Amino acid sequence: MKPKVIVIVGPTASGKTMLSIEIATLCDGEVVSADSRQVYRGLDIGTGKVTPEEMNGIPHHLLDVADPMDVYTAADFARDGQAAINGILEQNHLPIIAGGTFFYVDALLGTVAVPEVPPNPALRASLEKRTAEALFAELQEKDAARAETIDPHNKVRLVRALELIDALGSVPTPTSEPLYDALFLGIEITEAQLHHNIYKRIIDRLDHGMIEEVVQLHANGMTYERMEELGLEYRYISRHLKGELTKEAMIDELNTKTRQFAKRQLTWLKRYTAVQWVAPDAVTEARALVHHHTQTHS
């Protein structure tokens, strides 16, 4: 019988963090964050990382586990996250996975398998110099099956596919069996409320020193190139610091890009068919669903 876990999903700024802590408090749980940016130390205000006070005594895992100058990958996340879940289960606590990086959620749950092939910087550097057309042609030649499913224009994916081929000879199939018996709780929020939350959050974070955080990171050696990769707050604030955007334009861009990100998340969530949707403040209802799930023998 597979271990039971709870997965709280929803777009950014929908209230996943608060709900996860409330459920953890009520159901003897511990939180496993599934956020590709909150894994980095020092990315606090910009990522909206929970503060120790907000944690309300609930243990949180997979926060601050990597240096922001390094790249912490989905595979790193799956490995460390599964270890964290096992630890929580050993304590007879309930693992509550909460976060907005759904690719990481899938990797963590084992529903998508990530091949054991780490990034090969030298190979990537040489592949990235070539055009997408050339990379695609090479992929067609070396692994026709993967070429069928890949986007011929997406260099990031093409590079990784060729990297896998270089190491394994072909691109392995991605699907695998889930490791856990998961209940998906989705936070249902109106578009108007979501937009309101997104904007308000940007203003709040600015008031709490978000720009200074980026200034500090840069002073400590983080390049603007790295800021670009990190995206959203780090990308647009660094553009502001470089003088490419006025503060007003930066706020505007960030607002728009965050909305777009939220929509991409919502698109992804459409593939999760078994989600139990609840309102952002429906703690009682969510708790009942959790109880039902943990007490049912499957």
Added chain:
RNA sequence: GCGUCGGUGGCAGAGUGGUCAAUUGCAUCAGACUGUAAAUCUGACGGGCUUCGCCCUACGCUGGUUCAAAUCCAGCCCGGCGCA
């Protein structure tokens, strides 16, 4: 008031007699997602259809030239700049 440059699709901005419903970027809508995933990428995007094609309305307004105008001419309206 005179001169001058300009008024193009939600915005910015190309086009300067036919091949233009109009390059491109942004926004918007829909979507993809095999170790960068807050990243990366795709499609649609004036309206209506029997949607690999057809019809209608469009490039400030009105009129004109022409087989044919967003593109040329005239007048008018509006904006920037210069001179008064």
